Amino acid sequence: MQTKDYTENIVDVKKIVEEKKKELRKRIEKLKKKNIVPKLAVILANDLDSSRIYVNNKRKLCKELNVEEVEYILDNDIKTEKILEIIENLNNDPTIDGILVQLPIYKHLDKERILNSISYEKDVDGFHPLNLGKLLSNQDSMIACTPKGIEYIIDSLNLDLEGKLAVVVGRSVIVGRPISQILLNKNATIITCHSKTVDLKKYTKMADILVVAAGSPHLITKGMVKEGAVVIDVGINRKNKKILGDVDTNNVAKKAKYVTPVPGGVGLTTVTALIDNLVTIAERRLKK
Numbered sequence: 001m002q003t004k005d006y007t008e009n010i011v012d013v014k015k016i017v018e019e020k021k022k023e024l025r026k027r028i029e030k031l032k033k034k035n036i037v038p039k040l041a042v043i044l045a046n047d048l049d050s051s052r053i054y055v056n057n058k059r060k061l062c063k064e065l066n067v068e069e070v071e072y073i074l075d076n077d078i079k080t081e082k083i084l085e086i087i088e089n090l091n092n093d094p095t096i097d098g099i100l101v102q103l104p105i106y107k108h109l110d111k112e113r114i115l116n117s118i119s120y121e122k123d124v125d126g127f128h129p130l131n132l133g134k135l136l137s138n139q140d141s142m143i144a145c146t147p148k149g150i151e152y153i154i155d156s157l158n159l160d161l162e163g164k165l166a167v168v169v170g171r172s173v174i175v176g177r178p179i180s181q182i183l184l185n186k187n188a189t190i191i192t193c194h195s196k197t198v199d200l201k202k203y204t205k206m207a208d209i210l211v212v213a214a215g216s217p218h219l220i221t222k223g224m225v226k227e228g229a230v231v232i233d234v235g236i237n238r239k240n241k242k243i244l245g246d247v248d249t250n251n252v253a254k255k256a257k258y259v260t261p262v263p264g265g266v267g268l269t270t271v272t273a274l275i276d277n278l279v280t281i282a283e284r285r286l287k288k
Ligand code: NDP
Pocket: 146, 169, 170, 171, 172, 173, 174, 175, 176, 193, 194, 195, 196, 197, 200, 213, 214, 215, 216, 219, 234, 235, 236, 237, 266, 267, 268, 270
């Protein structure tokens, strides 16, 4: 008896990212011809290994795509006022296109004041309230990198969301809320679930497209998914030295039309989306 191979239902996100990088290289080349090199400023104000890994990944991609990057690695005695001063200088520096503060930051710092002090025009992470507000009102805005990366996946799978039911698990400002809004702007009907949702399965089972950003390893099992659904797994959970998503990928793949893997899924698109945002900001220099 032949067994069906379900791995074809697992989305090849690497391929999607390679296509995106090709497009980015062309845009960066075009800017270089006008003597413009996109430049990113990264502020690291915590001592977590995971944040250092994320910053390393960003640095690597900047190098690969030939864009400039400058880092401010700050000790734990740094004051909010000092970071505000650094950001003010970066806001006023015409050679800097994008500024990001790697989250989380040291607990004693005023996160809100720091994030809000980044000029919304250089807000490469899309966390500034003005950019979030623009997304809410369906205006052109700087979209947070993870939701933007999810959009690459949706677009490359040619998914038509009009009239579809999209369920998002998670309501954080960096993932859950913006992706719900993006899906709404694409004319899907939205349900956003969170930790206080009663009977999560009732909602996930109805979803034509299910986006999971809860930070709970293998929260979503095969029995919680509708036949033929598209499942996008945002979760990154470290367990017994392994990285697990929020979705039980191999089993869900037996039922879903598509499921994104972890690792090698949304995480890859996130950092690519960051460079996409950076290049978009640098392109505005052409119009000045
Ligand atoms: P947060 O902790 O900020 O938010 C998690 C959300 O999930 C909250 O809204 C929470 O509800 C909800 N939630 C948690 N547990 C459950 C549950 N059992 N049932 C229903 N809802 C639940 O996390 P983030 O949004 O920052 O990140 C989510 C996941 O995505 C993490 O694993 C993170 O590591 C990963 N991530 C991955 C990225 C990538 O590039 N691939 C980028 C960013 C994050 P409530 O609001 O009620 O607390």
